Amino acid sequence: MNLPKPNSSYEPALVTRAGEVIPNAWQLLVDEDTTGAEGPYVLGFERALRDLDGLNGHYGVRVNPGDDVRLLEPFLDRITLIEVAFPGYRDGRGYSTARILREDLGYIGAIRAVGDVLRDQLFIMMRCGFDEFLVKDKDPAGAIAAASQRFSTTYQGAADSARPVWALRHGIGA
Amino acid sequence: MYVYDTFDHAFTRDRIREFSDQVARRLSGELTEDQFKPLRLMNGLYLQLHAYMLRIAVPYGVLSSRQMRKLAHIARTYDRDFGHFTTRQNLQFNWIRLADAPKILEELAEVEMHSLQTSGNCIRNTTTDQFAGAARDEHADPRPWAELIRQWSSNHPEFSFLPRKFKIAITGADRDRAAIRVHDIGLHIKPQGFDVYVGGGMGRTPSLGHCIRTGLPGEHLLSYLEAALRVYNRYGRRDNSFKARIKILVAALGPEEYKRQVEEEWARMDRARVDAPQAEIDRLKTFFPDPTFNTAAFDEAAFERARTADAAFARWIRNNTHPHKRDDHVSVTISLKPTGLPPGDASSAQMDLMADVADDYAYGELRVTHEQNIVLPHVAKNDLYALYTRLDAVNLSTANAGKITDMITCPGLDYCSLANARSIPLSQEISQRFEDANLTDRIGDLQIKISGCINACGHHHVGHIGILGVDKQGIEFYQILLGGRADEKAALGQITGKGLPAEAVPAAIERVVQLYLKLRTHDNERFIDTLERVGRDAFAEALHEPA
Amino acid sequence: MKLLTANRLHDGLTVWYSGAGWVEDGAQAAALADDVAETLLAEWKLRETEVVAPYLIPLTDRGAPVQREHVREFVRANGPTIGQTADALSKAFNRADIFEN
Numbered sequence: 001m002n003l004p005k006p007n008s009s010y011e012p013a014l015v016t017r018a019g020e021v022i023p024n025a026w027q028l029l030v031d032e033d034t035t036g037a038e039g040p041y042v043l044g045f046e047r048a049l050r051d052l053d054g055l056n057g058h059y060g061v062r063v064n065p066g067d068d069v070r071l072l073e074p075f076l077d078r079i080t081l082i083e084v085a086f087p088g089y090r091d092g093r094g095y096s097t098a099r100i101l102r103e104d105l106g107y108i109g110a111i112r113a114v115g116d117v118l119r120d121q122l123f124i125m126m127r128c129g130f131d132e133f134l135v136k137d138k139d140p141a142g143a144i145a146a147a148s149q150r151f152s153t154t155y156q157g158a159a160d161s162a163r164p165v166w167a168l169r170h171g172i173g174a
Numbered sequence: 175m176y177v178y179d180t181f182d183h184a185f186t187r188d189r190i191r192e193f194s195d196q197v198a199r200r201l202s203g204e205l206t207e208d209q210f211k212p213l214r215l216m217n218g219l220y221l222q223l224h225a226y227m228l229r230i231a232v233p234y235g236v237l238s239s240r241q242m243r244k245l246a247h248i249a250r251t252y253d254r255d256f257g258h259f260t261t262r263q264n265l266q267f268n269w270i271r272l273a274d275a276p277k278i279l280e281e282l283a284e285v286e287m288h289s290l291q292t293s294g295n296c297i298r299n300t301t302t303d304q305f306a307g308a309a310r311d312e313h314a315d316p317r318p319w320a321e322l323i324r325q326w327s328s329n330h331p332e333f334s335f336l337p338r339k340f341k342i343a344i345t346g347a348d349r350d351r352a353a354i355r356v357h358d359i360g361l362h363i364k365p366q367g368f369d370v371y372v373g374g375g376m377g378r379t380p381s382l383g384h385c386i387r388t389g390l391p392g393e394h395l396l397s398y399l400e401a402a403l404r405v406y407n408r409y410g411r412r413d414n415s416f417k418a419r420i421k422i423l424v425a426a427l428g429p430e431e432y433k434r435q436v437e438e439e440w441a442r443m444d445r446a447r448v449d450a451p452q453a454e455i456d457r458l459k460t461f462f463p464d465p466t467f468n469t470a471a472f473d474e475a476a477f478e479r480a481r482t483a484d485a486a487f488a489r490w491i492r493n494n495t496h497p498h499k500r501d502d503h504v505s506v507t508i509s510l511k512p513t514g515l516p517p518g519d520a521s522s523a524q525m526d527l528m529a530d531v532a533d534d535y536a537y538g539e540l541r542v543t544h545e546q547n548i549v550l551p552h553v554a555k556n557d558l559y560a561l562y563t564r565l566d567a568v569n570l571s572t573a574n575a576g577k578i579t580d581m582i583t584c585p586g587l588d589y590c591s592l593a594n595a596r597s598i599p600l601s602q603e604i605s606q607r608f609e610d611a612n613l614t615d616r617i618g619d620l621q622i623k624i625s626g627c628i629n630a631c632g633h634h635h636v637g638h639i640g641i642l643g644v645d646k647q648g649i650e651f652y653q654i655l656l657g658g659r660a661d662e663k664a665a666l667g668q669i670t671g672k673g674l675p676a677e678a679v680p681a682a683i684e685r686v687v688q689l690y691l692k693l694r695t696h697d698n699e700r701f702i703d704t705l706e707r708v709g710r711d712a713f714a715e716a717l718h719e720p721a
Numbered sequence: 722m723k724l725l726t727a728n729r730l731h732d733g734l735t736v737w738y739s740g741a742g743w744v745e746d747g748a749q750a751a752a753l754a755d756d757v758a759e760t761l762l763a764e765w766k767l768r769e770t771e772v773v774a775p776y777l778i779p780l781t782d783r784g785a786p787v788q789r790e791h792v793r794e795f796v797r798a799n800g801p802t803i804g805q806t807a808d809a810l811s812k813a814f815n816r817a818d819i820f821e822n
């Protein structure tokens with residue numbers, strides 16, 4: 001039997017918006033773990049809200065779909081990475097999370113998409129402000145390149161620097 | 175109508191390339207069916223009982239003659255020579271090969287059409303009044319706004335994976351012909367701005383939209399929609415697809431609380447990023463001018479001669495024309511509900527003919543209505559008889575617009591994989607029972623709407639008489655609802671008694687109609703008015719008990 | 722006994738398992754013993770570059786789909802019961818409608 005091998009069966013690789021495959025230096029702390037000597041750490045959302053006030057240094061935070069990312073506002077100066085989780089790729093809450101971080105809260109650290117991250121979502125993720133992707137694909141860099149070149153035209157403003165079509169039509173923000 | 179510029183063309187081309195690539199990856203197995211399904215749905219491709227179905231967007235129902243000819247060509251070349259016009263003002267083809275889909279999209283792009291976002295959990299085609307730009311009771315043309323929404327919602331990065339589909343309807347007239355209160359968002363353009371209704375819908379949990387804002391300035395329409403969608407995207411339920419529509423969220427929060435959250439989101443938003451500038455709104459408005467009306471004096475004597483000589487023409491004029499803002503023009507409804515054929519179906523030859531008559535008598539413009547008919551929005555009265563004669567030659571002159579045989583009917587179990595029961599054969603039985611033109615005319619305006627399952631694609635909740643197919647151990651049964659309406663006095667019909675087997679339905683409806691004819695105070699009291707005056711009970715009794 | 726049916730990936734047409742492979746004519750569907758049917762179904766679920774959404778149709782003693790599925794399977798096997806394509810399949814395959822009752 002000649003069974004197909006879906007792209008999503010490849011091990012996830014971390015790739016940046018520029019198409020560079022990078023190692024993942026961050027470690028997700030499960031709730032009972034203490035912060036040891038080896039960093040850097042990604043804290044669960046609840047734990048981040050509880051502990052970040054007393055912590056110094058720079059942390060990552062994992063945001064799941066139901067979490068209200070605006071609660072992180074007081075701690076953003078201590079956060080350098082936010083992992084937005086996509087437990088299933090049809091769950092689109094993470095797109096709002098990223099745009100709120102970028103456009104409303106002014107967060108400038110890294111936003112990383114993790115979970116069920118596939119080639120076909122990369123373009124809209126980039127538009128919403130993601131800059132790192134733990135993507136399941138046999139050619140992660142190629143997937144980024146394809147997504148970056150996919151659309152020459154964007155109809156609406158979002159978190160990236162692409163100008164909406166109406167701005168191009170009327171010479172706004174050139 | 176709207177004409178693509180280089181940006182619109184580039185976008186459509188890019189989107190087709192993306193989908194072609196996805197199709198190729200599905201065929202090679204790189205994409206699983208589970209992963210591919212939402213991607214194909216976002217391009218309008220469903221898998222139905224017999225084959226793939228492709229749903230083509232007719233943005234806000236507006237079609238040019240050239241586009242209609244292209245649809246005819248696609249029906250002939252890639253399908254079985256006919257298409258199905260739907261209540262969403264779109265068109266469906268029923269036997270499309272997956273491998274052909276990219277080619278069809280390229281053909282559509284040649285005439286500035288696409289199938290984007292006609293399905294899937296994204297913002298769907300905005301629907302509107304089929305008489306937009308022509309009706310006498312209109313104070314603002316909804317089409318530029320619908321186009322503004324189309325562009326903003328196309329490939330929207332934040333709202334491509336919503337909890338569930340999202341449908342917006344918009345009207346600018348006094349009479350609501352767009353059913354705005356049974357859409358996720360309904361917009362009513364008033365002189366002082368937009369009234370925004372949220373949380374309407376049909377399906378399993380029918381509800382009427384709540385007005386959460388009046389007087390919204392047009393220049394902030396997009397940012398307000400963006401705020402409304404963001405609250406929905408973040409907090410709409412995702413655990414149960416039957417509870418995922420915005421109506422459920424609005425009901426759970428209460429309209430006041432939902433409104434508060436939207437306004438809060440809107441207040442925080444950098445609106446300049448989202449709202450298109452006035453210059454763009456003005457640009458869009460330039461695409462919807464009046465045609466250069468033919469101002470030859472109306473030859474009333476000739477018209478009256480034709481009307482007197484040809485009773486069928488007289489009847490067609492009475493039933494299938496609608497008042498136009500100019501006295502020497504009318505809007506014409508081409509009924510796709512002849513006795514004996516599925517409601518909404520048109521053959522490629524009929525599509526070609528409709529394109530031809532649009533060129534010859536209607537300034538090249540057509541509309542698809544949510545009642546599954548075609549409208550020619552501007553026709554000079556002088557041309558009516560010639561137009562009628564040509565329509566009549568291809569079985570397109572059925573004079574039943576708005577009448578009991580002008581039923582909205584979903585595809586039902588003849589096509590749809592979700593159906594409980596067939597809809598089309600039942601609509602045919604009813605058509606046959608009311609085939610007598612004099613009887614139909616005597617009954618007057620009466621809307622029957624049929625769905626083959628609780629999803630309510632056939633709008634049964636808002637039919638004056640609604641019919642819902644249910645399944646009892648593999649036997650088709652139909653529940654009858656009474657008293658729904660989708661107009662400016664929108665109301666949901668109520669289920670009456672037990673379901674009936676198919677063969678009992680036409681007679682039951684006839685009893686209801688006979689009771690109405692007996693009870694009405696005068697010929698102009700419509701069925702729905704009598705029903706509301708007398709109450710449902712008497713009618714429910716007539717339905718279920720042979721007189 | 723059961724029938725195995727699906728839609729073909731590349732054109733979406735309804736197909737039936739004949740014992741030797743997939744055919745478009747439901748009249749040639751093989752009635753399969755329940756355990757054989759289950760094994761085949763599991764296998765074809767994995768081969769989704771060929772067919773999609775395969776499933777089994779339980780049969781009555783008379784070889785027709787059980788009542789619960791009856792109208793749906795009648796329509797799938799014979800095509801829409803109304804309109805331009807009514808009876809198209811029975812003509813194409815030169816047979817009477819199947820699963821009549």
Ligand code: HEM
Pocket residue numbers: 220222259260261262266338341375376377378415416419583584585589590591592629630631632633
């Ligand atoms: C044939 C394949 C079709 C399928 C599988 C399908 C599926 C569905 C489903 C699942 C719903 C319920 C959505 C919900 O409540 O969340 C729905 C609603 C609806 N569909 Fe369809 N549909 C089909 C065809 C059509 C057609 C042909 C029309 C137009 C004639 C249509 C128009 C609508 C409308 C107006 C609603 C109700 C309004 C709403 O709640 O959104 N659908 N459809």
Ligand code: SF4
Pocket residue numbers: 584585586587590591592593594625626627628629630631632
């Ligand atoms: S109402 Fe039900 S049967 Fe009719 S088209 Fe919609 S999903 Fe199918």
